[in-house]
Amino acid sequence: MxxxxxxxxxxxxxxxxxxxxxxxxxxxxVKDEHGLQYAGRAMTAVATASSAALSGGxxxxxxxxxxxxxxxxxxxxxxxxxxxxxxxxxxxxxVGPSGxxxxxxxxxxxGLEEHTSGTVEIAAPAMGRPGNSMVFxxxxxxxxxxxxxxxxxxxxxxxxxxxxxxxxxxxxxxRAGLSKFHDSYPHQLSGGMRQRVSLARAFANDPDILLxxxxxxxxxxxxxxxxxxxxxxxxxxxxxxVMFITHSVDEAVTLGxxxxxxxxxxxxxxxxxxxxxxxxxxxxxxxxxxxYGELVYNIWGQLRDxxxxxxxxxxxxxK
Amino acid sequence: MTDAVxxxxxxxxxxxxxxxxxxxxxxxxxxxxxxxxxxxxxxxGVWELCARFGFxxxxxxxxxxxxxxxxxxxxxxxLLEKHVWASLQRLFWGILxxxxxxxxxxxxxxxxxxxxxxxxxxxxxxxxxxxxxILPLILLIFGLGESSKVVMVATGVFFPILINSxxxxxEINKIYFDVGRNFGASGFQVFRTVAFPxxxxxxxxxxxxxxxxxxxxxxxxxxxxxxxxxxxxIWNAWExxxxxxxxxxxxxxxxxxxxxxxILNEIERLIVPWKAGR
Numbered sequence: 001m002x003x004x005x006x007x008x009x010x011x012x013x014x015x016x017x018x019x020x021x022x023x024x025x026x027x028x029x030v031k032d033e034h035g036l037q038y039a040g041r042a043m044t045a046v047a048t049a050s051s052a053a054l055s056g057g058x059x060x061x062x063x064x065x066x067x068x069x070x071x072x073x074x075x076x077x078x079x080x081x082x083x084x085x086x087x088x089x090x091x092x093x094x095v096g097p098s099g100x101x102x103x104x105x106x107x108x109x110x111g112l113e114e115h116t117s118g119t120v121e122i123a124a125p126a127m128g129r130p131g132n133s134m135v136f137x138x139x140x141x142x143x144x145x146x147x148x149x150x151x152x153x154x155x156x157x158x159x160x161x162x163x164x165x166x167x168x169x170x171x172x173x174x175r176a177g178l179s180k181f182h183d184s185y186p187h188q189l190s191g192g193m194r195q196r197v198s199l200a201r202a203f204a205n206d207p208d209i210l211l212x213x214x215x216x217x218x219x220x221x222x223x224x225x226x227x228x229x230x231x232x233x234x235x236x237x238x239x240x241x242v243m244f245i246t247h248s249v250d251e252a253v254t255l256g257x258x259x260x261x262x263x264x265x266x267x268x269x270x271x272x273x274x275x276x277x278x279x280x281x282x283x284x285x286x287x288x289x290x291x292y293g294e295l296v297y298n299i300w301g302q303l304r305d306x307x308x309x310x311x312x313x314x315x316x317x318x319k
Numbered sequence: 320m321t322d323a324v325x326x327x328x329x330x331x332x333x334x335x336x337x338x339x340x341x342x343x344x345x346x347x348x349x350x351x352x353x354x355x356x357x358x359x360x361x362x363x364g365v366w367e368l369c370a371r372f373g374f375x376x377x378x379x380x381x382x383x384x385x386x387x388x389x390x391x392x393x394x395x396x397x398l399l400e401k402h403v404w405a406s407l408q409r410l411f412w413g414i415l416x417x418x419x420x421x422x423x424x425x426x427x428x429x430x431x432x433x434x435x436x437x438x439x440x441x442x443x444x445x446x447x448x449x450x451x452x453i454l455p456l457i458l459l460i461f462g463l464g465e466s467s468k469v470v471m472v473a474t475g476v477f478f479p480i481l482i483n484s485x486x487x488x489x490e491i492n493k494i495y496f497d498v499g500r501n502f503g504a505s506g507f508q509v510f511r512t513v514a515f516p517x518x519x520x521x522x523x524x525x526x527x528x529x530x531x532x533x534x535x536x537x538x539x540x541x542x543x544x545x546x547x548x549x550x551x552x553i554w555n556a557w558e559x560x561x562x563x564x565x566x567x568x569x570x571x572x573x574x575x576x577x578x579x580x581x582i583l584n585e586i587e588r589l590i591v592p593w594k595a596g597r
Contacts, residue, residue, distance in 0.1 A: 110497075111500070112500060112501060130502075130503060133501065134497075134498075134501045136494055136497065136498065140497075142495060142512070142513070142516070145512075145516075153502055153512070154502040154503070157499075158503065187593060
């Protein structure tokens with residue numbers, strides 16, 4: 001069933017490979033950039049711990065994480081032995097074919113889903129700051145709230161003083177070019193504007209970590225580029241840790257510092273790769289560089305196997 | 320961005336077409352509005368003529384002119400006001416006593432699966448019982464006073480509001496609950512910011528149905544053991560064979576029903592502005 005995904009990856013020499021994936025689920029090793037030790041800890045505990053003890057500027061540490069869903073057709077492994085270290089301030093991208101469990105991984109980090117085994121450690125946020133805020137795929141703005149109320153949602157829930165809410169929400173709506181639409185309802189906005197409100201809602205909440213689940217996938221190409229520009233611009237102000245899911249290699253290379261490519265079902269790490277481009281980035285200028293095209297080409301070469309494997313599985317299931 | 324593009328492209332067509340279209344739609348809507356007024360008036364006119372020329376039995380169908388004459392007298396001597404006021408008060412308390420628990424329970428059932436599993440079969444079993452059939456039981460428990468009428472209305476209002484608020488919460492896209500959870504909303508905050516506002520459109524539908532049913536039930540309840548109210552007025556008119564008064568009662572109930580619908584539509588526009596224009 002998952003023969004293709006077990007195939008050893010053969011990463012091209014031009015690819016600056018960050019992780020070293022050996023094809024065996026237990027032997028995924030991470031280059032020890034931060035002096036981390038992996039051995040000597042129990043890995044069976046199912047816990048999402050918030051700990052200040054994470055050393056070396058690591059924000060998120062995922063160890064041997066697996067997620068098995070109980071379905072009518074028996075257990076379904078969505079995520080299989082994921083190991084990850086995400087340093088603070090990293091714009092981390094996850095790329096994978098549809099159905100590889102990338103959204104599940106994000107939902108586990110967001111606290112919306114429980115994992116089956118392994119550990120997730122997230123560095124404790126500063127006092128009074130929320131751990132994470134998610135930008136959801138598709139329309140997630142409350143239709144019954146105005147643009148302002150939507151963007152202020154997280155802060156209102158936390159019961160912050162009005163003046164602080166006003167400053168923060170006003171700032172991010174302004175940055176998102178929505179200052180004239182405070183009192184509009186989502187159904188009065190275009191899809192691109194709605195997704196900008198979603199971004200403003202997450203940024204205004206000032207979380208430690210931003211989780212983004214294919215936030216631009218429903219947008220047309222022009223809007224997508226503009227929103228990527230805006231996201232990068234807003235992100236540059238604070239440089240928060242970001243975990244961003246996409247199925248677009250272009251988007252991953254454009255936005256990310258580091259890309260994890262996942263296998264088709266069950267979702268595993270196929271390889272990781274660093275994006276060498278400097279910041280701040282301009283989307284179109286970046287895309288004009290030959291190095292950009294090369295990197296995208298390389299990743300695509302690796303991903304193609306997985307997409308084909310995913311397709312074969314779908315056909316095998318008679319979809 | 321795309322908006323700007325769209326507005327510049329069809330500029331030629333814009334100047335030519337919309338005025339004609341607006342004019343056409345306006346005349347159509349005003350024609351429809353005119354028909355709304357004309358058709359009931361025409362019915363009353365035909366009725367009047369039939370009664371005058373003896374096509375229908377005036378003992379059962381007195382001419383409208385005579386009914387409105389009686390109505391006018393009842394308005395002048397304050398009798399109609401007294402009965403309407405009595406019914407409205409019972410209706411108000413009944414809607415309140417039935418509606419608020421229904422709303423709270425309905426939304427809670429939508430939010431909590433376990434509660435839904437426990438309460439739903441009870442609702443499914445009691446809902447189809449005709450509310451008029453439990454009037455004797457209610458009279459037995461609450462006596463002949465005001466409370467039995469209020470309870471009668473409350474039982475009628477309860478079910479449509481409960482069922483609709485539950486459906487309203489279940490209709491809400493799961494993603495909104497995820498957003499609430501991700502942004503750290505507590506159970507009550509989820510209720511206040513997601514479940515309640517999200518289910519308001521269907522709750523309003525439930526309220527409209529409930530108020531309609533309340534009007535039906537108040538008339539029935541007042542026919543037994545009441546000394547005031549529109550139901551009493553109609554029943555009393557039967558006992559003294561004053562058919563016109565009976566019609567006055569029926570027309571008043573109809574007008575009240577219409578007024579309630581108009582008022583509730585207006586309230587709906589105010590509290591569910593995000594559904595406007597959809």
